Amino acid sequence: MARVLITGASRGIGKGVATALHEQGHEVIATARSVSMLDDLPAAQKLQLDVTDQASVDQALAEAGHIDVLLSNAGATVRAPLETIPLTALSDLFELNTFGALRVAQGVLPQMRRRGTGQLIFMSSVQGRYVIPLIGAYGATKHALEALAETLAIETRHFGVSVHVVQPPAVASGGAERAQVHLDDTNPYRPLLDRLGPFRAAPVSVQEVADAVTATIAEGDKAPFRIPVGENAEAVLTARKAAPDTAPFLAAHLDW
Template identity: 40%
Template structure:
């Protein structure tokens, strides 16, 4: 029987590449995005089944999950990919922006997970793959809010993995470092809207320097490389708990074990050279 996957955030980048990667493996793919026009070609040209889905909307989540269960009778895998990065020093980011960040990056995956689990438990089979980030393991100055949202997602994923193990459901994290996608464009837009205090110009300069490098920055990976690990996590009988993708993500795994005093010195050096 053909397997069915629900993927959020398929408008571009990792989500779009993941939809195509599952299609290549002959899954039935439900590719979703807030704006249906963003995924129209995935349906018309590539063969996905598309749906409008805003992960912050309870009604959207219920409607899409019910539709898939009605049409397919099962959801074999949920890929929680939708998300964005709220950049900016902690002091400069208003609390409302923090709420918005967690609404999408944390509460969104929570909504989807709760919606698909009853059907997965009944079948005693299923996979949940949460797309996190290297900053979910290692907080980055100037990205504290985004790092915080991914830290929260990682903690919830670790707990969930052991809660549902007895039902034959696997749960994994995919943790990419920099990816060659338009993802940074929205992050820049979010940061540009901040009312800057004037106290953190060095961090803003650091991000300006990083963005000037553009696609193909050292250590970056393609969205297709990330998608490959997502499919592997969904397909494996015993998937890994974590899939760090790319050299930056693997380095973050190591650096996070350093004492705080040493990692703080690393960031001090980074500021010196920016």
């Protein structure tokens, strides 16, 4: 069984994965910005960890000790058109979703490299491969995360570390409901929101994402690099791959 550190384990996907791994006998190190939010979570260790704070990361990893697998899950989303999104909001989103993920990976890699084994699993999204208008800021952070993950996969393979990105579509985790929204009724892009209904597929469950993560850990370095979650994710990513690059994906299908 593996010793797995999970960031953002207090709710949603992180909590679901932590519970599933515990039930399978893995040793879970659950982390969150507020450790009190982990009170009802079954875990071998519960630690305060803010992925945007280097001192917090250093302290948590020192307390965690041996780590076989990192599940980099902490993240958030924002709803806003790029013309009017506050750049501070965009910067904060990159700091959490992208730089925060790399910050923790940098912290765990030395011990994995020394042992010659380890696994980095990044929670991405189908939007790591294409974008949806008004959610483009989130997509940009996941595009960047996948570029970093792919680079890490090449760089760390020599040291026995495998890297994977999990790509769910929308997830019934409450994350969308917690999103920051910078789009009121006076915004010129507000009518676009009503055109996006056909592009919002039924969300997958947290359990489906947890199943994908537990399977990835079980397969180890035999697991694929990119792991779509659910039939909808596989279908839309296949369509994106087949689409010509002469126009943005979805543009021809969106009446706007």
